[in-house]
Amino acid sequence: MKRHLWLLPILLVLSALWAGTAFAQDPTPSDNEVNRIAKQLFCPVCENTPLDVCPTQACAQWRALIREKLAAGWTDEQIKQYFVDQYGARVLSEPPRTGLNWLVYLVPPILFVVGVVILVRTFRPSKEAAVEDASHASSEVSPISSEPASDEYVARLEDELKKRK
Amino acid sequence: MTQPSPEVPPQKKHVPVWAQAIVWVGVIALFGVVALGLRRTQQGTVQVGETAPDFTLTTFPGYDYEGVSQVKLSDLKGKIVVINFWASWCKPCEQEANDLEEAWRIYQPEGDVVFLGVDYVDTEPEALGYLEKFDITFANGADLGTRISQAFRIKGVPETYFIDRDGVIHYIQVGPFQSLSQITSVIDSLKAK
Numbered sequence: 001m002k003r004h005l006w007l008l009p010i011l012l013v014l015s016a017l018w019a020g021t022a023f024a025q026d027p028t029p030s031d032n033e034v035n036r037i038a039k040q041l042f043c044p045v046c047e048n049t050p051l052d053v054c055p056t057q058a059c060a061q062w063r064a065l066i067r068e069k070l071a072a073g074w075t076d077e078q079i080k081q082y083f084v085d086q087y088g089a090r091v092l093s094e095p096p097r098t099g100l101n102w103l104v105y106l107v108p109p110i111l112f113v114v115g116v117v118i119l120v121r122t123f124r125p126s127k128e129a130a131v132e133d134a135s136h137a138s139s140e141v142s143p144i145s146s147e148p149a150s151d152e153y154v155a156r157l158e159d160e161l162k163k164r165k
Numbered sequence: 166m167t168q169p170s171p172e173v174p175p176q177k178k179h180v181p182v183w184a185q186a187i188v189w190v191g192v193i194a195l196f197g198v199v200a201l202g203l204r205r206t207q208q209g210t211v212q213v214g215e216t217a218p219d220f221t222l223t224t225f226p227g228y229d230y231e232g233v234s235q236v237k238l239s240d241l242k243g244k245i246v247v248i249n250f251w252a253s254w255c256k257p258c259e260q261e262a263n264d265l266e267e268a269w270r271i272y273q274p275e276g277d278v279v280f281l282g283v284d285y286v287d288t289e290p291e292a293l294g295y296l297e298k299f300d301i302t303f304a305n306g307a308d309l310g311t312r313i314s315q316a317f318r319i320k321g322v323p324e325t326y327f328i329d330r331d332g333v334i335h336y337i338q339v340g341p342f343q344s345l346s347q348i349t350s351v352i353d354s355l356k357a358k
Contacts, residue, residue, distance in 0.1 A: 044286040058254035088311040111191045
């Protein structure tokens with residue numbers, strides 16, 4: 001037994017290390033995780049500047065706030081809602097789908113579809129036009145026969161030309 | 166020689182009425198939205214002589230007004246109100262912080278002048294750090310949802326609004342005060358009214 005007493009301090013050290021790993025801290029959210037949310041938000045002060053690329057001290061504070069909320073276990077939606085409650089809906093890069101904001105999502109695709117329909121109808125030759133063209137082609141002979149005066153004129157012109165040759 | 170064929174007018178392509186209606190409605194709606202936005206942009210801040218927009222300020226812990234944490238402007242009628250918009254990230258705000266606190270301490274005992282600090286798009290820890298740094302004691306709270314700053318249509322911080330006893334805007338200070346006397350002279354003129 002005494003021969004193995006030298007093992008005791010080693011075992012004590014190892015057990016302390018083992019116990020230490022049970023109290024490991026929660027991992028700090030990475031920059032990518034913070035920016036995943038930050039790019040969905042605008043700087044509340046700067047015009048049209050996404051929060052993930054805004055260089056100001058205030059924006060750094062807001063990104064730190066996002067990091068703090070993520071570390072506390074908040075979801076992306078909870079964090080975005082917090083920013084809306086604090087700074088208004090204008091901080092969202094995508095307008096919330098409520099009330100008149102629906103116009104932003106519905107009007108452009110509707111206008112696009114209507115525009116495509118107009119273009120297609122404008123540039124596609126219609127069947128009616130094809131039928132009318134055909135009828136015009138067949139009736140091209142009749143104007144000559146129905147205009148005897150012009151036939152006579154043409155005939156006289158040809159006679160004059162023959163005389164001059 | 167062949168006879169030239171009589172000219173046939175080109176076939177007109179008619180755009181359906183329903184399509185025209187949709188396009189015109191969309192264009193008019195778009196112009197309407199732009200016009201509303203431009204109107205708001207060109208309105209400018211609230212002016213002297215206008216009734217101050219009513220609002221409710223939720224104060225920071227420890228910064229309430231006479232024990233009230235939800236301070237409503239309309240409840241302060243009969244008193245002179247000084248509303249100061251600031252932010253911890255605003256360097257010019259730091260220039261006037263001491264003067265504002267000093268002015269508050271001069272008029273606080275009289276009870277008829279109220280100072281309200283509105284923290285504009287800030288984070289609470291930084292805001293509380295700022296208030297502690299300058300030993301601010303008057304009521305302060307965050308401008309939640311930027312509703313108060315939008316109501317006053319402020320252009321930036323710092324901006325300070327002096328409201329008379331009837332709730333009418335008497336004086337507007339854009340930018341930091343340069344001295345304590347600048348603040349007290351406005352309040353004294355309101356007290357003399």
